[in-house]
Amino acid sequence: MAIVALSGWREWxxxxxxxxxxxxxxxxxxxxxxxxxxxTFELADTVLNMLxxxxxxxxxxxxAIGKIQTLLTRRKAANRIRAVFVYDETGRWLATSEPLDxxxxxxxxxxxxxxxxxxxxxxxxxxxxxxxxxxxxxxxxASRRFNHPDGRFAGVALTTIDVDYFLQFxxxxxxxxxxxxxxxxxxxxxxxxxxxxxxxxxxxxxxxLFKKIRERPAADAYYFTSPLDxxxxxxxxxxxxxxxxxxxxxxxxxxVLAPWRGAAxxxxxxVLGLTCGLAVAGLLLVHQLHQRQKxxxxxxxxxADFRLLAEASGDMVMRIGVDGQILYASPSSARILGWAPxxxxxxxxxxxxxxxxxxxxxxxxAALKNGEAEEARIAYRTRHREKGxxxxxxxxxxxxxxxxxxxxxxxxxxxxxxxxxxxxKKLGALAISDGLTALANRRxxxxxxxxxxxxxxxxxxxxxxxxxxxxxxxxxxxxxxHQAGDACLRSVAGVLAEQARRPADLAARYGGExxxxxxxxxxxxxxxxxxxxxxxxxxxxGILHALNSPSKQVTLSIGGATHxxxxxxxxxxxxxxxxxxxxxxxxxxxxxxxxxxxxxxxxSSAIRA
Numbered sequence: 001m002a003i004v005a006l007s008g009w010r011e012w013x014x015x016x017x018x019x020x021x022x023x024x025x026x027x028x029x030x031x032x033x034x035x036x037x038x039x040t041f042e043l044a045d046t047v048l049n050m051l052x053x054x055x056x057x058x059x060x061x062x063x064a065i066g067k068i069q070t071l072l073t074r075r076k077a078a079n080r081i082r083a084v085f086v087y088d089e090t091g092r093w094l095a096t097s098e099p100l101d102x103x104x105x106x107x108x109x110x111x112x113x114x115x116x117x118x119x120x121x122x123x124x125x126x127x128x129x130x131x132x133x134x135x136x137x138x139x140x141x142a143s144r145r146f147n148h149p150d151g152r153f154a155g156v157a158l159t160t161i162d163v164d165y166f167l168q169f170x171x172x173x174x175x176x177x178x179x180x181x182x183x184x185x186x187x188x189x190x191x192x193x194x195x196x197x198x199x200x201x202x203x204x205x206x207x208x209l210f211k212k213i214r215e216r217p218a219a220d221a222y223y224f225t226s227p228l229d230x231x232x233x234x235x236x237x238x239x240x241x242x243x244x245x246x247x248x249x250x251x252x253x254x255x256v257l258a259p260w261r262g263a264a265x266x267x268x269x270x271v272l273g274l275t276c277g278l279a280v281a282g283l284l285l286v287h288q289l290h291q292r293q294k295x296x297x298x299x300x301x302x303x304a305d306f307r308l309l310a311e312a313s314g315d316m317v318m319r320i321g322v323d324g325q326i327l328y329a330s331p332s333s334a335r336i337l338g339w340a341p342x343x344x345x346x347x348x349x350x351x352x353x354x355x356x357x358x359x360x361x362x363x364x365x366a367a368l369k370n371g372e373a374e375e376a377r378i379a380y381r382t383r384h385r386e387k388g389x390x391x392x393x394x395x396x397x398x399x400x401x402x403x404x405x406x407x408x409x410x411x412x413x414x415x416x417x418x419x420x421x422x423x424x425k426k427l428g429a430l431a432i433s434d435g436l437t438a439l440a441n442r443r444x445x446x447x448x449x450x451x452x453x454x455x456x457x458x459x460x461x462x463x464x465x466x467x468x469x470x471x472x473x474x475x476x477x478x479x480x481x482h483q484a485g486d487a488c489l490r491s492v493a494g495v496l497a498e499q500a501r502r503p504a505d506l507a508a509r510y511g512g513e514x515x516x517x518x519x520x521x522x523x524x525x526x527x528x529x530x531x532x533x534x535x536x537x538x539x540x541x542g543i544l545h546a547l548n549s550p551s552k553q554v555t556l557s558i559g560g561a562t563h564x565x566x567x568x569x570x571x572x573x574x575x576x577x578x579x580x581x582x583x584x585x586x587x588x589x590x591x592x593x594x595x596x597x598x599x600x601x602x603x604s605s606a607i608r609a
């Protein structure tokens with residue numbers, strides 16, 4: 001009874017652990033999807049900020065509108081921002097990026113237009129999904145009001161995002177057959193849901209989650225029966241910290257618990273069988289306590305109990321003979337390696353191991369067989385029958401013959417640690433990247449620069465470097481705020497990432513508003529071409545910067561340097577110093593330009609300008 005009670009408690013704890021793990025998975029998914037939504041609306045916000053600033057600066061005269069229309073006509077539809085529109089105070093279309101004749105069209109009936117006409121707030125308004133008048137598809141609107149110089153309502157600037165853009169992103173996540181990912185406004189209107197099934201625009205404000213959303217924490221696990229399809233779901237919701245939207249990631253509770261139920265039934269059956277076997281063995285032992293035959297039976301029962309425990313273990317247990325052949329494999333081998341126990345018995349224990357790890361594994365096993373150690377732990381790569389290559393961590397211990405005491409084999413207890421290894425790899429990637437821009441950080445840049453310098457010296461090839469600085473960035477932050485400044489840096493980083501086209505090229509955030517692009521095997525002419533492309537691309541972004549004269553847009557000053565002669569005593573700091581001097585020259589000569597340095601010379605110490 002105690003064993004059964006403990007087993008029941010363990011299975012219930014296991015069930016709770018499965019649900020907690022699912023909650024963690026849903027929480028991570030909800031945070032990722034929320035970040036995606038924030039980034040999308042932030043991009044729309046940046047476009048609207050630039051457009052409203054230009055409208056309020058230049059007005060809505062035919063010449064000013066013609067300039068905006070020309071800019072929007074050149075704009076190609078992107079994945080995130082579908083289209084851009086400008087309406088006057090009556091709702092009449094003034095300009096659009098869509099290739100259509102908008103004469104006579106009027107949007108004064110739209111909710112967002114009526115909202116901006118009635119409410120003097122200047123912030124971005126995220127609207128409910130509507131059918132596009134220009135394309136007919138479901139869209140989500142992000143709009144801002146612009147005013148006349150005297151503060152009166154002058155019209156609306158609008159960006160649209162296809163609902164299908166969110167749906168395509170959500171379909172990339174596996175949430176099970178009955179799971180879903182939904183993006184909704186905080187007032188309960190569904191903006192996008194995958195799978196869709198026509199749920200876009202549905203009003204769920206009467207659902208319990210939305211009724212008390214202001215009283216709930218910003219993110220939390222939530223169990224509910226869906227009002228859309230009646231499925232009992234485990235979910236995690238995440239409120240955006242910047243926009244009036246939330247993400248709900250869900251899995252069917254039945255889907256989450258299905259593997260646990262099957263495993264629990266198997267374990268309960270094994271425990272019941274074990275307890276029955278122990279009871280029978282105990283009765284026999286008491287009944288025939290003084291008989292040698294019953295003592296032998298008790299030993300057999302204990303061996304059976306050991307086998308039951310091994311076979312109920314989640315880890316794979318194998319016994320390997322001194323000849324390297326597998327003598328026994330537990331049922332967990334089917335889950336860990338994809339091979340049933342009977343398919344592994346009498347085969348080599350080293351079969352399928354990655355050749356790069358094989359010698360190390362052989363050396364460890366040989367040391368155990370020779371008595372140099374009693375136990376060992378080793379991680380290696382091996383082949384799974386269906387999944388391909390996986391990582392295995394095995395604890396090895398020698399076994400000895402009861403009669404002679406000689407080593408007669410090895411017992412290996414193994415588990416799949418592929419996910420752990422993948423996590424280590426991801427953490428390693430995070431350690432070398434900049435958190436804001438996703439470019440390489442300063443430490444990784446310094447390491448790569450030294451490595452490429454040594455490579456260029458060995459191979460006698462040129463090495464080029466571009467150092468870039470956002471012009472008057474402090475003024476930009478003071479004028480538009482740090483969030484806009486961060487968005488500006490991410491936009492610049494996106495341009496650099498596009499220009500780092502070869503595998504060896506490295507774009508990095510050098511510090512603050514400074515960036516660097518390392519160009520191995522690139523001469524001065526190629527370096528100058530890349531730098532000019534970057535400068536022009538930043539200018540083409542058209543990010544408003546009213547305090548950056550004369551362009552009134554965000555621009556870059558760029559310094560470039562190329563090293564071709566490695567016969568001198570120059571080191572990699574000389575290349576940085578030369579590029580930095582060129583950058584200083586670009587700033588001194590008026591900014592928004594590229595200045596190339598001459599031949600790099602040896603510097604006793606590299607001092608930043």
